[in-house]
Amino acid sequence: MNPNLSTFRPRFLAASLLAIGVATQAQALPFIDASNDFLPTFIGARDADLDVVQADVVIDPEAQTITFSGTVNGNIDRKSQKLYVFGVDRGRGSAGRDLVFQGAAGGEPKIGSNVLWDAAAVLTAGGQALFFDALNPGFVPQPNVVVTINGNQIAATYPLALFASQGSRFKEYTYNLWPRAAASLANTVVPDFAPDNGNAPVSIAGKQFKFDLARSAKVTDANCLRDARAEVRIRSEGPVEVMDLSVQGLPPKTDFDVFLIQVPNAPFGMAWYQGDIETNQQGRGHQTFVGRFSEETFVVAPGNALAPQVHHNAFPDAQSNPSTGPIHTFHVGVWFNSPADAAKAGCPKDTTPFNGEHDAGIQVLSSRNFVDQRGPLLNVKP
Secondary structure, three states: OOOOHHHOOOOOOOOOOOOOOOOEEOOOOOEEOOOOOOOOOOOOOOOHHHOEEEEEEEEEOOOOEEEEEEEEOOOOOOOOOOEEEEEEEOOOOHHHHHHHHOOOOOOOOOOOOOOOOOEEEEEEOOOOEEEEEOOOOOEEEOOOOOEEEEOOEEEEEEEHHHHOOOOOOHHHOEEEEEEEOOOOOOHHHOOOOEOOOOOEEOEEEEOOEEEEEEEOHHHHHHOOOOOOEEEEEEEEEOOEEEEEEEEEOOOOOOEEEEEEEOOOOOOOOOEEEEEEEEOOOOOOEEEEEEEOOOOOOEEEEOOOOEOOOOOOOOOOOOOEOOOEEEEEOOEEEEEEOOHHHHHHOOOOOOOEOOOOOOOEOOEEEEOOOOOOOOOHHHHOOO
C-alpha cells in the first residue's frame, strides 16, 4: 500500500467499547505530557483533541499482546480525519525518524530529532486500526483490532507479533505518541509529541487484581438497570496504583461519579470522590484513575479544623471536620451524576451528595458483593 497518507481515507469501523484488560506494569507509569504544548511548526487549529496529556504502552509477553492507550485534552472528534500514532522503537528507531521527521526522505520542516521509532500503531478518530512498519513502509489495516474511544481516551490492543524485535528486548522498547490533524505525512500536521522530544519506556505486564461491581441495593430494589455491571482492574506501580474501571449496561451518553467508600451500602461511611465516567451511545464507559487503591487506602482526621464553604444546596459543606482515627475505604461505588438521569432510566430520583456539586442521583453499582469490613481494595498489596 502507498505510504503517502494524503491518499489514505480511513473507513469508519463501529468499535464496541469493550474493557481492555491492561495488566500490571513492571517498569513504568503512564507518561504524563504537559497540556497546551503545541509544536511551533504545527499550522492547524489547536483543537483540544490534538493535545496529548497522557500516553501508555504495555507489553504482555504471556498474552502476546501490546496495548496502546492515550488521553488528550478534550473529547475526540470521531467524525474527523485525525490520527493518533504510537511510534515504537524495537531497536532500529532511527529508521522511522529518518523516514518521516529528520532524514533526507523525511518531511519539512524537520521535527522530532530524538523521537525514535521503527514501527507504529495508527488509530483513527473514526475507530480504525492500522500498522506501519518503517522497515517495509506501507499502511496495513488491522480489522481484528478493536479501537475503543471514550470521550478523550483512545486505546487498542495489537498482536505482539507485529512488533517483533529489531535488536531490543521487550523491556528495552520505547515509544512516543503523536497525533496528526489530517491524513497526511506532512510534518506541519503534527501538533504534539509525548514525550516532547524523546521516547518513554514501555511497561511489561505482570500480576493484577480484578473484581466486578454489582448493582446497588437501591437499583436492585427498584428493579431498574438490570444489565448494569462493571469490572475493575488494579495494578500496583510501587508508590501508587492504577485503577481501570469499565462499565456497561448503563444509560447512553450519561455521566456517573466514582467514589471510594467505607462500606458499600447506605449510609456508606467515609467516602472519597475519585472522578467521572461518561457512557457512550451503547451505555459503555471506561476511566483510568491513578492514586492509592490498596490495603493502605484510608482517611484520617487527627483533630477538628474549619472546612471550606463552597456549596450551599441540599447537602451544604460541613463547617468543620469530625475528628477520627484512620478509616480504610476499601469499597468502590458509582453514582448517577443527576437525579433526573436516574429517573429517566426508571430508577428512584433521590438526591445524594455524591458528585462535585453535592446534587447527585442514587448509587448504581458498588462492591457490595464483598462483605462490609473486607472490601476488594484490601486484597491489593502495594
